Amino acid sequence: MVETVLIGMLAALTLVILILAKLRKSKFGPMQGMVVSMYFGMNIGLTAGVLYGILYQGELFFSTMIAMTIGVMAGTLCGLCFGMLSMLEGIMAGLMGGMMGAMLGEMIQPNEANSFIQLFFLLSVSTIFIMIIVTSRKDAQVQQKKWILKPLTLFVCSVVYLVVANSLVMKSDSLVQLTQNQDPQNLVDSDRFDQQIMVVTKEMRYSLRDIQVEKNTPVALTLNNLDAIEHDIEVRTDAYMQLGKAHQHHGASNKWLHLHTAPNAQESLRFEFKESGIYEFYCTIPGHKEQGMKGQFIVS
Structure with missing residues (x-):
């Protein structure tokens, strides 16, 4: 490391x-x-x-x-x-x-x-x-x-x-290198005007913590999990709209914005925030948030 x-x-x-x-x-x-x-x-x-x-x-x-x-x-x-x-x-x-x-x-x-x-x-x-x-010394000479x-x-x-x-x-x-090695072909299939965001999980960390997005603008979010254990991202707000096929995962409420990945895999979803504000996201797997797996969407 x-x-x-x-x-x-x-x-x-x-x-x-x-x-x-x-x-x-x-x-x-x-x-x-x-x-x-x-x-x-x-x-x-x-x-x-x-x-x-x-x-x-x-x-x-x-x-x-x-x-x-x-x-x-x-x-x-x-x-x-x-x-x-x-x-x-x-x-x-x-x-x-x-x-x-x-x-x-x-x-x-x-x-x-x-x-x-x-x-x-x-x-x-x-x-x-x-x-x-x-x-x-100032007067030192090479002997x-x-x-x-x-x-x-x-x-x-x-x-x-x-x-x-x-x-x-x-x-x-x-993590600095990981955030730069994004493969556009692995991102979610979306309109070219979507805001493309990839979050990499490595050694119990998110590569991005503060994510700037715009209200009413489609966001293509990809969670690339490089750890040997599962991770997810959840935003507990209903001020968003799901675009395209919904991402499903057992145990997650359909009310919240939720993206889950299996070990050494990646998943994607499209959505847009309907209201401005700051929305916290974190990993819901027990103990992961406490170890620092959290961040925020800053919606302007």
Whole structure:
């Protein structure tokens, strides 16, 4: 899962930063320690914020709290290596980075998330170079040609680390990728002016949480279930009109808008909302809503 891979990468990077900070602590003054702690806490918070902001779109408070926690932890651990002022600087930077990252993840589209995550992660990795720069004397001179091997080796290791980590992320099953791989031929057979919407279920999550639709406009909704258990979508309102063949499922009230899928299958239906408003949808399978399988139609 992309979340697990990226958090593991951030944890590994934090460990590397802590080891370098311990080894080079004697060469850092108070100001240098504050700069490194602020820079690292901010970028870790931004990276985690965009990740959780895009994974939990529609739940800004939850994604913000997680991202700020990760940013504060990174900033605190880094700052502790240099003193109390550096730790406080790292805490505040982690809070700010987590908050801004979560807000950014909430606003951007899923296909834009990977670019931001890679950018902020690259900035986090560059903390290693910042630590080298701030501990170099202005009058330092190169005494031997072998010195150049140190930054070159560090640069090569960083590039290899990023390439390998990026390949792992790309191979992971991501809800961000799933929402982009919609096959129009698999959508419900409807008029070309219908609003086509595909919701993918993967690992007890809906790929879409906030769905914008227009009143009195036909909607072609497809539920693509990639899990090994059944899922559904239900909207408990009668302010809609079913179009075409009705979707039936045992146990569901005919009064509500309901779409059910078997494991590793997909189903579709057409309908239109008759009134404006915000209508909650969720999975009625016991326990699924409580695990986060919910969202809302925003009808304008």
